[in-house]
Amino acid sequence: MPRKVVITGLGATTPIGGDVPTMWANSLKGVSGARAIEADWVEKYELPVTFAAQIATPASEVLSRVEAKRMDPSTQFAVVASREAWRDSGIEDIDRDRLAVAFATGIGGVWTLLDAWDTLREKGPRRVLPMTVPMLMPNGPAAAVSLDLGARAGAHTPVSACASGTEALHQGLELIRSGKADVVMCGGAEAAIHPMPIAAFASMQALSRRNDEPELASRPYDTGRDGFVMGEGAGALVIEAEEHALARGARIYAELAGTSVTADAYHITAPDPEGLGATRALKAALFDARAQAEDVVHVNAHATSTPVGDKPEYTALKAALGHHLDQVAVSATKSQTGHLLGASGAVEAIMTVLALHERTMPVTINLDDQDPEIPLDVVTAPRELPAGDLVALSNSFGFGGHNAVIVLRSS
Amino acid sequence: MASNEEILAGLAEIVNEETGLAPESVEMDKSFTDDLDIDSISMMTIVVNAEEKFGVRIPDEEVKNLKTVGDAVNFISGAQA
Numbered sequence: 347m348p349r350k351v352v353i354t355g356l357g358a359t360t361p362i363g364g365d366v367p368t369m370w371a372n373s374l375k376g377v378s379g380a381r382a383i384e385a386d387w388v389e390k391y392e393l394p395v396t397f398a399a400q401i402a403t404p405a406s407e408v409l410s411r412v413e414a415k416r417m418d419p420s421t422q423f424a425v426v427a428s429r430e431a432w433r434d435s436g437i438e439d440i441d442r443d444r445l446a447v448a449f450a451t452g453i454g455g456v457w458t459l460l461d462a463w464d465t466l467r468e469k470g471p472r473r474v475l476p477m478t479v480p481m482l483m484p485n486g487p488a489a490a491v492s493l494d495l496g497a498r499a500g501a502h503t504p505v506s507a508c509a510s511g512t513e514a515l516h517q518g519l520e521l522i523r524s525g526k527a528d529v530v531m532c533g534g535a536e537a538a539i540h541p542m543p544i545a546a547f548a549s550m551q552a553l554s555r556r557n558d559e560p561e562l563a564s565r566p567y568d569t570g571r572d573g574f575v576m577g578e579g580a581g582a583l584v585i586e587a588e589e590h591a592l593a594r595g596a597r598i599y600a601e602l603a604g605t606s607v608t609a610d611a612y613h614i615t616a617p618d619p620e621g622l623g624a625t626r627a628l629k630a631a632l633f634d635a636r637a638q639a640e641d642v643v644h645v646n647a648h649a650t651s652t653p654v655g656d657k658p659e660y661t662a663l664k665a666a667l668g669h670h671l672d673q674v675a676v677s678a679t680k681s682q683t684g685h686l687l688g689a690s691g692a693v694e695a696i697m698t699v700l701a702l703h704e705r706t707m708p709v710t711i712n713l714d715d716q717d718p719e720i721p722l723d724v725v726t727a728p729r730e731l732p733a734g735d736l737v738a739l740s741n742s743f744g745f746g747g748h749n750a751v752i753v754l755r756s757s
Numbered sequence: 758m759a760s761n762e763e764i765l766a767g768l769a770e771i772v773n774e775e776t777g778l779a780p781e782s783v784e785m786d787k788s789f790t791d792d793l794d795i796d797s798i799s800m801m802t803i804v805v806n807a808e809e810k811f812g813v814r815i816p817d818e819e820v821k822n823l824k825t826v827g828d829a830v831n832f833i834s835g836a837q838a
Contacts, residue, residue, distance in 0.1 A: 412777035
């Protein structure tokens, strides 16, 4: 049997809360994090999409000015979330050679990159600051978290677009099972609410254009869904070998029982309409967790609210769970947070962990008219979970055909 | 033309902005590396900001000679002359 791995610390900064307790409370209240972007660049560039789900608590309110100056916003979010998760874990003394980091991002330091390009064109090469490279590199969040915690068992950056955050948990689990680390700070961070990525995602018709009603724009499974809503922030989870957690008397939220990552090899952006890659990921993750389809009670779905994306996930769930899918309740967190891209998997893993730990499933908002082709049992008001051993899944899929699934077991 | 006192005050402001060090700790005889713990990346940022603030050019090969705050003040003063 592989080493058992448990989750002992949670941290987040998201559009519906600057920390985990606030995010969770707002989720149960059905809060939306989407609103109009108050920046002059929206009008300046005549962006076709004028809203997003920006983080609720600016990182500048949490980090010192000098700390923040040396970090891209994506790294700032990662450090804010990982510090909360670390405090929450209660770990005080630990061999830092046995502590690793697996912190993902989808895009990396896009603000830094484009600011530096503007500086180069307007003021010349001399004004391009020497911190530019460490701030724009996609491993920036993982490196900063490693430095902050003194984590020396490796700092990794899975990059698989919107599957990145979930893939970080996959990587973390492997690090502990293989004996390379006892504790891993896993997570994902994204800060891409910048006019260029908005223009680019809008150009590929991926974003909702519901500019007059931002809070209603992210509506997974609804017949009126017209695209995803850009979100930003970070989620962080301390995962730990069970024997290590038990030895220090840690509070255990849930077991990270299994993970899987597959690739569609079908199309660079379009999901496989039959969801074959996602089905394989679901089945492999359950197998990895030594779990049966019948054990699953809850799924935190990827469900981005795009017309073409939500249905193949249903098809894959149906193929992997069969008739038992009728007994499974599904939540779509992106209806509230928007799509945090490379951070979404980490934030949704936290929501799934809390669903098991609090025995309450979080909600899906804006589901007024459910797509008849997606007949899932969607949780639209907080719903209790029964006592006993429960299994829950969280899915993430990314451009490039990346599929990542984690299996959590209550403890 | 700025006096040495004005250059020192301006430099202290730049150092504070970059590192968070109190401006009054930036004194003429302080070593950037040994006393103020300023690394090479922060030093280059300070140099570039000083160039803009004082309208001078500090060549890269000159930066390694600026060991103390006083060295920098004197160089900027001379470059302005």
